[in-house]
Amino acid sequence: MIIGLTGGIASGKSTVSAMFRELGAYVVDADIWARRVVSPGSSGWKEIVDFFGREILTEDGELNRPKLAELIFHHPDYRHRLNAITHPKIRIGMKEETEDYLKQYPGQPVIWDVPLLFEGDTHQLVDETFLVYVPYDIQLERLMKRNQLSEEEAKARIASQMPLDSKRKLADYLIDNSLTLEHTREQVQSIWRTIQQNACQE
């Protein structure tokens, strides 16, 4: 069984994903694959340099991530271009990692941690979807604080994704991360118990 875990930028998906890992869950992380598929010299890296120019690199030849973020969160065309380069490669990586894990541990649940699960069609590849939800004001406040962004910059990043209130309607289950971490952990523990029981019965 593959469980899709998603959220909105800074809604707490990585926090929840770490909680699942602590309980022993195997998590395939799209943000990690997003970094792998653009490592210097890779085909993804070359396609990005062809499109954005060498100005998008640091002196070490790595992608200048803050610069790329600044560009793509303000220009939908650039974002779509970056997505078109990276998303198919991320998906292949995630599928391969899942297959490798399931060869070793057949029947075990796998969690796919994917920020843009509902923006694309990745949700069609998973069996159930979980949304880490917070109201807009909390999302904005946590994003500004974590990334040291102005309100305008943080709003632009949130606006580049489907609103959490729309994702809420699409997800099978919600994890409310608007209160304390302990409150969130209790929900994660309860979900993990249910997932494991279902896995045993399959």
Ligand SMILES: CC(C)(COP(=O)(O)OP(=O)(O)OC[C@H]1O[C@@H](n2cnc3c(N)ncnc32)[C@H](O)[C@@H]1O)[C@@H](O)C(=O)NCCC(=O)NCCS
């Ligand atoms: C723009 C980049 C260079 C910014 O890097 P940075 O290290 O600052 O952020 P990081 O990769 O940790 O992403 C942070 C969050 O930003 C949001 N985000 C990232 N890319 C996108 C995007 N294309 N559209 C909307 N939101 C995005 C997600 O919520 C993500 O969890 C990087 O996010 C990137 O390469 N994005 C394209 C690949 C992608 O879509 N990744 C998301 C997972 S599929």
Ligand SMILES: Nc1ncnc2c1ncn2[C@@H]1O[C@H](COP(=O)(O)OP(=O)(O)OP(=O)(O)O)[C@@H](O)[C@H]1O
């Ligand atoms: N319940 C909580 N109470 C207070 N702060 C929290 C809570 N959960 C997460 N945070 C903080 O909010 C910020 C965003 O959380 P996190 O990095 O887990 O979000 P995310 O959804 O993975 O973001 P992204 O998609 O941008 O990577 C972090 O600074 C984190 O420490």
